[in-house]
Amino acid sequence: MSLIKIISKDFDINENLTENQLRDAMVDAFAYLVDNDFPKLIQILYKADVDQHKLKELLETTEGKSSAEVIADAYIARQKAKVETWKKYSK
Numbered sequence: 001m002s003l004i005k006i007i008s009k010d011f012d013i014n015e016n017l018t019e020n021q022l023r024d025a026m027v028d029a030f031a032y033l034v035d036n037d038f039p040k041l042i043q044i045l046y047k048a049d050v051d052q053h054k055l056k057e058l059l060e061t062t063e064g065k066s067s068a069e070v071i072a073d074a075y076i077a078r079q080k081a082k083v084e085t086w087k088k089y090s091k
Contacts (some may be wrong), residue, residue, distance in 0.1 A: 006079045010044050026076060031068035045071070050078045 004015050004022065011029055013022070033041035045055070055074050062070050 003076070003079055003083050006082060007076075010047065023072060023076060026072035027066070027068045030071045030075070031066065034068055034071070041071075045075065048075055048078050049082075050074050 004013065004017065007013060007022070007026070008015065011026070013025055017025060030041065033044070045052070051074075055071065058070050058074060059067055065073075
């Protein structure tokens with residue numbers, strides 16, 4: 001399972017994005033959710049199993065990044081960890 005395939009379960013994204021384009025798309029998506037659909041944001045983060053305490057700490061301590069960037073980075077990192085776990089155990 002690829003990173004794009006996992007993320008496309010939660011978001012309608014192009015499967016041919018580079019990693020930087022994917023991050024930009026996620027930042028835009030999370031910025032929209034923060035402003036317009038907070039319950040959906042929480043649902044997506046819960047479903048992705050993003051650690052809420054770690055995310056809260058990141059949001060409070062990270063400087064020079066918007067909250068959408070911090071959330072997107074945490075979400076992508078969690079999804080990458082899932083991909084690595086699947087690779088490790090699918091052999």
